[in-house]
Amino acid sequence: MNAWLDKLYKTFIVDDNYMMLVKGLGNTLLITLCALLIGIVIGSVIAIAKYYAEGNKKLKIVNVVCDIYTTAIRGIPVTVLLMIFYFVIIVSDTTGITTAIIAFGINSGAYMAELIRSGINAVDNGQMEAARSLGMSKGQAMRKIIFPQAIKNILPAIGNECIALLKETSVAGYVTVVDLTRAANLIRTNTNDAVNPLILLALVYLFLVVIMTKLLNIFERRLRKSDGR
Amino acid sequence: MENNTVISVKGLEKRFKDNAVLKGVSIDINKGDVVCVIGASGSGKSTFLRCLNLLETPTGGSIFFEGEDLTDKKVDLDLHRQKMGMVFQQFNLFPHMTILENLTCAPIMLKKISKEQAEKKANELLARVGLADRADSYPNQLSGGQKQRVAIVRALCMEPEVMLFDEPTSALDPEMVGEVLDVMRELAKEGMTMIVVTHEMGFAREVSNRVIFLDDGVIAEEGAPAELFGNPKCERLKTFLSKVL
Numbered sequence: 001m002n003a004w005l006d007k008l009y010k011t012f013i014v015d016d017n018y019m020m021l022v023k024g025l026g027n028t029l030l031i032t033l034c035a036l037l038i039g040i041v042i043g044s045v046i047a048i049a050k051y052y053a054e055g056n057k058k059l060k061i062v063n064v065v066c067d068i069y070t071t072a073i074r075g076i077p078v079t080v081l082l083m084i085f086y087f088v089i090i091v092s093d094t095t096g097i098t099t100a101i102i103a104f105g106i107n108s109g110a111y112m113a114e115l116i117r118s119g120i121n122a123v124d125n126g127q128m129e130a131a132r133s134l135g136m137s138k139g140q141a142m143r144k145i146i147f148p149q150a151i152k153n154i155l156p157a158i159g160n161e162c163i164a165l166l167k168e169t170s171v172a173g174y175v176t177v178v179d180l181t182r183a184a185n186l187i188r189t190n191t192n193d194a195v196n197p198l199i200l201l202a203l204v205y206l207f208l209v210v211i212m213t214k215l216l217n218i219f220e221r222r223l224r225k226s227d228g229r
Numbered sequence: 230m231e232n233n234t235v236i237s238v239k240g241l242e243k244r245f246k247d248n249a250v251l252k253g254v255s256i257d258i259n260k261g262d263v264v265c266v267i268g269a270s271g272s273g274k275s276t277f278l279r280c281l282n283l284l285e286t287p288t289g290g291s292i293f294f295e296g297e298d299l300t301d302k303k304v305d306l307d308l309h310r311q312k313m314g315m316v317f318q319q320f321n322l323f324p325h326m327t328i329l330e331n332l333t334c335a336p337i338m339l340k341k342i343s344k345e346q347a348e349k350k351a352n353e354l355l356a357r358v359g360l361a362d363r364a365d366s367y368p369n370q371l372s373g374g375q376k377q378r379v380a381i382v383r384a385l386c387m388e389p390e391v392m393l394f395d396e397p398t399s400a401l402d403p404e405m406v407g408e409v410l411d412v413m414r415e416l417a418k419e420g421m422t423m424i425v426v427t428h429e430m431g432f433a434r435e436v437s438n439r440v441i442f443l444d445d446g447v448i449a450e451e452g453a454p455a456e457l458f459g460n461p462k463c464e465r466l467k468t469f470l471s472k473v474l
Contacts, residue, residue, distance in 0.1 A: 096399050126321035127321060130323070130380075132284065132307075133310055133314070133317075133333075133384075134311070135308065136339065140339075144334060148325050
């Protein structure tokens with residue numbers, strides 16, 4: 001027992017190694033959160049654009065562009081995308097954090113777009129008709145009536161996407177970002193202790209995911225209020 | 230066109246792909262008219278009604294509302310729809326809003342009136358249909374009959390010139406039909422112009438001043454209810470009535 005504590009002390013406390021983990025955690029959360037926001041914005045824009053473009057010959061080009069985006073992004077591994085952004089497109093970013101945010105955001109946007117689109121399609125047609133019959137324009141009806149219901153329908157799926165995104169960011173180390181995973185890995189190489197940093201790393205991710213799931217459940221329950229009993 | 234003609238339909242046609250649903254329907258609807266549209270299912274009644282506010286785009290003919298042709302692409306349809314309330318078979322209340330929000334959201338957004346004003350009006354109308362205490366409920370907490378009464382009030386909150394009813398009682402349990410028909414009866418008494426697609430022959434006979442019988446995409450017979458129900462002329466109407474009465 002004492003030997004283990006001693007080892008923990010050497011691994012995490014000496015040289016303030018734990019601070020690396022704290023900073024890494026901060027970067028992981030920062031990248032996840034910002035990428036999520038970008039993803040939701042891109043996803044909403046694309047989903048709504050596709051909703052409008054459907055059945056409108058003049059806007060066919062919009063549809064094609066959106067399809068190319070989702071197909072390309074969903075077909076390319078996020079690690080590859082990340083490296084392309086870091087080494088080919090944004091070469092001036094030294095810490096890699098901005099690049100990671102953009103790459104993960106664009107990646108997540110494609111998945112969000114499909115999710116939100118399925119949510120919009122799942123809202124009963126009668127809702128749009130009722131809104132239009134009151135005199136709302138298509139855009140007003142979308143904003144006030146359809147979109148809020150669509151988001152509510154797909155909230156569990158968005159939650160899953162958040163969780164997937166959080167875990168995906170663990171490859172950010174490929175482009176020099178010191179995220180949680182890279183921090184733990186650096187501690188591993190510096191201290192020759194593989195077990196403790198990696199186990200701790202796994203536990204931190206697990207803890208984050210559990211917290212996110214809990215928050216999501218609370219949020220969902222609040223939205224569900226209108227379903228009555 | 231007479232001055233008190235609100236809606237004038239001329240040669241209305243609607244086809245879905247190869248299926249012609251409406252084959253030239255013409256009718257003038259005057260202010261204060263309560264027109265019931267009856268007919269077998271598939272005769273085009275609902276399509277006819279949905280064409281009036283262009284929820285379905287007609288494939289031929291014109292619809293004049295207050296003198297303007299709604300089928301003209303340049304017409305601001307949203308503005309005209311504000312004056313044509315519609316009540317649906319499936320209610321189509323907005324499930325993510327409270328009853329009060331359901332009633333006030335369109336007036337606040339579209340008529341630019343204050344929230345207080347909209348709520349005052351909504352509460353007044355809610356009280357009149359006996360639902361004053363449900364303002365803060367959500368649609369799913371209401372019975373079918375209550376939902377439909379709210380849906381009628383939602384349309385009324387826009388202060389429409391005309392009310393369109395698309396089989397408003399068809400999705401209701403029998404014991405709830407009465408409460409909705411009562412509200413509609415009141416509305417008719419106050420002089421609201423109403424077009425009602427319905428299977429409630431009793432209501433059509435008692436409340437409407439005109440009944441049209443749609444058959445196979447055309448108006449097969451039209452007249453005052455006493456005449457049309459008491460002394461039907463066309464064979465199809467006779468058969469139809471013998472089945473439903």
